[in-house]
Amino acid sequence: MLEDVFRDQWGRVLATLVGILGDIELAEDAAQEAFALASERWPRDGEPDNPTAWLITTARNRAIDRLRRDRTLARKTEQMGRELRDRPEDTMDDTTKLPDERLELLFACCHPALALEAQVALTLRTLGGLSTDDVAAAFLVPFETMSKRLSRAKRKIRAAGIPFAVPPAHVLPERLDAVLAVIYLVFNQGWGAGRVDLATEAIRLGQVLATLMPDESEVLALLALMLLNDSRRHARMRDDEIVLLDDQDRSLWNEQQIADGRSLLERATALRGSGPYVLQAAIADLHIRQPRDWEQIALLYGELGRITRSPVVELNRAIAVGEIAGPDAALELLEALDLGDYRYFHSTRADVLRRLGRDDEARLAYGRALELTAAGPEQRFLAMRVAELLPPGDRE
Template identity: 70%
Template sequence: MDDTVSIPDERLELIFTCCHPALALEAQVALTLRTLGGLSTDEIALAFLVSFETMSKRLTRAKHKIRDAGIPFTVPPDHQLPDRLAAVLSVVYLIFNQGWGGGRVDLAAEAIHLGRPLADLMPDEPEVLALLALMLLHDARKAARLRDGELVPLDDQDRSLWDTQQIDEGRALLRRAMTRRRTGPYLLQAAIADLHLYQPRDWRQIAALYERLARQTRSAIVEMNRAIAVAEIDGPEAGLTILDRLDLDHYRYFHSTRAELLRRAGRDGEAHRAYRRALDLAQTEPEQRFLAERLAETRPSERAEHKTAGP
């Protein structure tokens, strides 16, 4: 009996082929991003929050395992697709994130292009539907994220520039995913992204969803985002209490988040140092300009500098 499946996109077919379950999940994702995703080893290392050297070694080990174990480079049959789905979803989402956070609009569009045939291929998988919803809800704001080359925070964005048709499509996909009665990490993230589009935002619900997501993923980045929501509810010091438990020194958004909460707490000297660290790690020019402005706003006064300098 022929158990092969017709994957409706050649690039997506190759991703399924590369995501072989004989490799560890992180190795599957990293190798596929390097081979097919168009990402450099530096970009992949940044996505995984590890050093270039660590990621280089992981990629080399994965290649050696493929060679030594004789892992076949073939399209998997239909019944094997679910075993590869977690890695495929990770690949697509990391491609999107590199486009969204790294200023590569082409990569964000490519990820959505991959997400559509994936949803056609597996229409009953809630995480597939939720991932596409998540990407669409974020991408719908792309025209409003920059103004004259400057990064615009969500609360200051011109909502008339948001793509309402894309938002409607994302919300429809989210509703479909919710009817499957399985709540995975992409569904939770899509629900959070949707809540962020409403004004005023329901920070208690956002914080509760981040708490559920943190329990599922055990991710420090999720905890960082929960800290933002907690700060909106209980004040910046409550958010900082969460952040101070996290080991995310090489993650630029950790430092910009911490800097913002420190600024709101009136701790300008600490905020200035955190903005400096975030600026050192920033990847795109709009991010760098935004952080440079914040850095200037929190620069200690000459009098304060004199007092802290000592005799």
């Protein structure tokens, strides 16, 4: 229970501390001490009226004590300690007076001067409140590796002078893109190999961002997209096997997530948003409506492809076109794509060839897709399709 409170408070508390102390590492140590103290005192003395303010004040005071003690620190830091001490205590009593600086922290963590994997790890650690151990587990790397990655990123922020600020308007769109990309990457890492559910973490981050930037259509659309996709997670697999969208048990879909996703998408389009996340959310929405409006889906993929110039988007458009104009039309679009190492290219092409009755070619294409697919449900699904293509005599 207390752990949940801590998870919710961590990003908020840490961001304010970074704002005060000017350093992530220092803020993290101070926050950790405050949370440790809280887990000792709250169960005994009861939760304070304003937990956030209590945690921030306690952490701040700890940090000042530490700065006072630590005589090896530079003069500049001591001066900062003095300035902090001189601040009146009462500014900390009321959360409404405490600045919410999670956006500043998010933009610092997702700064393009950091490597992408460092951005992702740092965001999950600082704003997501995951422990280093959990972040390491989520990305299947040893604790030591993740710990080094995080330390290095924090050093770079300090040494290179990466600002703790929301970027000015002229660079905001590209910097916001970087933040959105980090969150979406976390989402697409899948449903937690182990104890950490990254899709849920990404949705949490998306919700924080949507609260802080309620007028950015792409922010709302990314959250909508994640919710709409996540709503079907329990229907996607049955007995460890893949269930295609049309065969899914709709009673397993999360209606609340779908409703939330749709209302966010409506807000995004009301803001006249037409960016890549708005388009993707709109497509995700169309996919779960019945009957599926393939014309509209193909149109939106066309628009998305125009913006992103991504051959993967064109691949998806080919599937939609195939539903409207038949497998011949889909194949024509597919043959123009240069996606030789992408397994879904081969499985899609195989599927189209199968529908055209070109079984030998289909079998070869499925084989290529199989080669590119790791063992698991997806591989079993493809193997099943290949088996269906074998002449009856060859089946077991």
